[in-house]
Amino acid sequence: MPDVVFDRIKQGKLAEVIAAQIRGEIRSGSLALGDRLPPERELIEQLGVSRATVREALMLLEADGFIQVRAGRHGGAYVTSPKLERLATILDVILAVEQTTTDQLLEARSLMEPLAVRLATARADESDFERIQGSIDRAAEHLDAPDIVAEESARFHVLVAESTHNGVISALTATTQQLIYSRAFTAFGTETAATLRAHQRILDAMRARDAEAAVRRMVRHVDAFRVVLDAPRSIELGSET
DSSP states (O other): OOOOOOOOOSSOOHHHHHHHHHHHHHHTTTTTTTBOOOOHHHHHHHOOOHHHHHHHHHHHHHHHHHHEEOOOOEEEEEEEOOHHHHHHHHHHHHHHHHHHHHHHHHHHHHHHHHHHHHHHHOOOOOHHHHHHHHHHHHHHHTTOOOOHHHHHHHHHHHHHHHHHOOHHHHHHHHHHHHHHHHHSSSHHTSHHHOOOOOOOHHHHHHHOHHHHHHHHHHHHHHHHHHHHHHHHTTTOOOOOO
């Protein structure tokens, strides 16, 4: 267990202040993934608060994905990494409150993904290319299963973003992609053969380190997806030479 001592809490809503302090230790690296927090009784003593307050703080951290509370002999609160699904859920609620439309999500995507594919074309290594190809191949093997094609169609864009080796771009793309996927699931399963052709051409341009071709094909593909939402069979998803 790491040697971390927490400050006594004097003001504010105690559970939230405690949770913020522990999150700060995680961000700073004083608490790393897999580390176990001090036992409950030590937290109570260090922080100078009640058991109920400590438990509420731990519940807040667990709900946000920063810790996992385990039972049993080796139980306790362990540091974990918040999942992107959690970020997407929170963002979806915020966007709903702000009355953000799917069109606005797609507009943001149309700006981000060409930038991502340009950077990925320069930075991707062979393992990145293999992961992207694997996603395309899996979709191609299941053209009669729209759910799988839809899943892999969304995953393709996440894998391209991960190939930038920029964690911010990866997280933003994965979150945006999940939100669009949840709102427009059926569109991911339409024009499947054309979608796979577009994905393959984008990947081919990336492998050739041809950033201009990769960007052009991604722009066409993303723009075509927006059309499909209104007229699912009106256009192929990014077919070009």
